[in-house]
Amino acid sequence: MKNKKKRFRSQIVSTFLITSALMYLVNFFIFSNMKSVIDNTDKAYDGNRRLMEMRDRLDSLQLGMQAYTNTKDEVILNKFYADEEKYKELIGVLQHDTVMTELQIREQGLYNLSTNYIQTVNQVVLAKKSRNVEEYQTYQTKASEEYGYITSYMTDLNNTMFQNNSEVYKSMITLTKYSEVLYGAILILTGGIAVCLLLVLTKRLSEPLGKLADTALEVGEGNLDVMLVDNSDIYEIGIVNSSFNQMVMSLKDYIEKFRKSVETESALREKSIRMEASYKDAQLKYLQAQIDPHFLFNTLNAGAQLAMMENADKTYKYIHKVADFFRTKIKKDDPISTLENELKIVDDYVYILNVRYSDELIYTKSVDDNLTDVSMPSMILQPIIENSVKHGLSEVEWEKHIDVSVTEEEDNIVVSLSDNGVGIPQDIIEKIIKGDSLNEYNREVNIGIGLDNVIERLRNFYNREDVIEITSVGPNMGTEVAIYIPKA
Amino acid sequence: MRNKEIIKNNNEIKIILFLIVILLIIIGLFIRAQLVLKNSSLDEKIYQYHYAFISRSEDSYTANHIYEEAKNYGKRYGVYVEMLRGREDINYTISDYVKMAKAMKVDGVIMEASDDPVIKESINDAAADGIPIITLLKDCPESDRISFMELGDYNLGRRYGRIIIDITKTRSPKVMVLVDDTAVDDIELIMNGLKETLKNEGNHLDVDIVKQEVDGSLNFRLMNKVNDILANDENRPDIILCLNERDTQIVHQTISDYGLSGKAMIIGTGISEILLKAVKDDEFAALVDADSSQAGMMCIDAMMNYTKNGNIEDHIIVDETVVTKDNVERYLNEE
CATH class of the missing domain: 3.40.50.2300 (Response regulator)
Known part of the structure; x- marks a missing residue:
């Protein structure tokens, strides 16, 4: 359902308008009622006043008729006719339809009496004008008689009306007293309704603001898991609430991102420390294995010079290569090397071995020189070749091959180091890759720098798991170690 | 929480509605009271006929009771029965009242008469103007009254x-x-x-x-x-x-x-x-x-019958009532 919200201003204005309209209506009602009561009270004796006026005019007419019969004065006659017209006009209101109330029926009786009388007095005047004494005297008596009837009836009617009007007046007075209490009650109730409406409005405004303040306080104290429920139907409050919620959510997001960045940074730092530790470990092991490489290097150099002086070229080359090999080792304090350097170490190492073992190792190398200028951890390839020679090829009777190739495959540079030795059982390969029991295996095979150290350093350096692959298809089928170096 | 808010708001609206309903009820009661007070003071009954009632004495118990009965009974049929009274300072005769009724052009006259020739003349004058007259308890023989209601x-x-x-x-x-x-x-x-x-x-x-x-x-x-x-x-x-x-x-x-x-x-x-x-x-x-109750009703019935159908009996006998010590209290209470 669409929640249509109103602006605070329009709510205030509409509440004000409603309460004002209510007050105006009630006041209008009270005013019109009071007016009606006052009007009715005023009108209560209207009938009596009218009858009194009629009576005065009737007296005037009767006196006029008598005066004319006595004096036959035209002025009096004119006044008589004026009175007659006025009287006719006055009694006009007494004429009613055939269906009448009690009062109307009596008014109609009075009207009939009056018209009868007017007819008679006119006959008197006519008879007087025509000097018919007997006739005008008869009519005059009749007119006086009828005048008496009218006044008599008028008095009776007036009394009845007065009685009725007194009742009306009494009712109006009662109603006025009754009204005073009721008007008070109505005004109090209307005021109550107006106050209630204002209370509802102020509550609608103050409650959500109070909640906003409380929630802001909570957020200030560090609790970001609070949300404002927007149940206000005031538009501005809705906006403030949703903006506040948005602000709290943004704050939460920011804090989360900051936390993650700190975590990543510390993980990187940890990785770097671990790599350094591994390298130091490798170095230590070499240092342990070669008691004093400087001494050995100097010694070897002395040997090489001696061989050159004796013209023993092969000896000189061999000793020189061995010296180069150790010099490279000693120079490389930096844990990061290049593929080219690593291949050079391998070349030197294989040459030394071939000298030692009378060219037993057939070393082939297929390298794309464009790919060798890539960074990689130092002391990686030589330990693998060393492992191949020691474990894969040491006891084979057939021709021993070591093949090194550097190729490109999708996003990786693949360095493949393979032999045709006894191979490695699959379960051992899995353990080596997983890093399980490596220490035990390495210990068992007594290698200088173990494959575990090589794999760990590769994984740390490239920050991925699938950096090395060891393949051995079966016993005596050789082993291939492939290192996947991501392209820069 | 939202529901609570809604319930709270509903309660407030209910209170306001309740107050408005009370306000409307009070206003309604007020208007009603106003109308009742207005109407109670006046008899707004509608009448089609106007009969004059003339008694020999304003103090006559029986005549007054017959008049009251006739007046109340007449209301049912749209007949307004008016007792003609004169001013206190003028002593009007029965004849005067008949003349007055004639001038008022009433639809009928119910009157206590006598064999006074003046009354007879006034009755005849009124009858000549088409006003039917029923004499009551006392007759005016030989007059043009249409009926005489008597005890018998x-x-x-x-x-x-x-x-x-x-x-x-x-x-x-x-x-x-x-x-x-x-x-x-x-x-x-x-x-x-x-x-x-x-x-x-x-x-x-x-x-x-x-x-x-x-x-x-x-x-x-x-x-x-x-x-x-x-x-x-x-x-x-x-x-x-x-x-x-x-x-x-x-x-x-x-x-x-x-x-x-x-x-x-x-x-x-x-x-x-x-x-x-x-x-x-x-x-x-x-x-x-x-019997004033019976007489009152009978004279209205007779007059109405004459007005509508033109039929009426020359003499209408009304029952008599007897007051003894056994039933006098009832009459005194009526009084």
């Missing part, structure tokens, strides 16, 4: 007879009938009814009926006569029967003035407050008058 003299005599049988304490009561010399014509029928009843229903009694003629024009003569009759132990009657309201009132006045209460049982005709009290105080044994 023979029936009245029978009623007197039954009262005498009921109240007599001796087997040979002496009954004195006061006969007004101004109304001798009516007497014979009454006497016939009386005698007939005493003969048939009171054959165990030996009733001695004496007619005592009294002067109908001078009250003091009647008073003296009554005083003489009651003060005389030897010829004093057991029962005195008054045949009209005037005689009854004078007899009562005489008894009161001379302390003659209990000397004889008095049967009166006509009802008034004083006479009802006299019955209550055992000064009178019984009062006989027309």
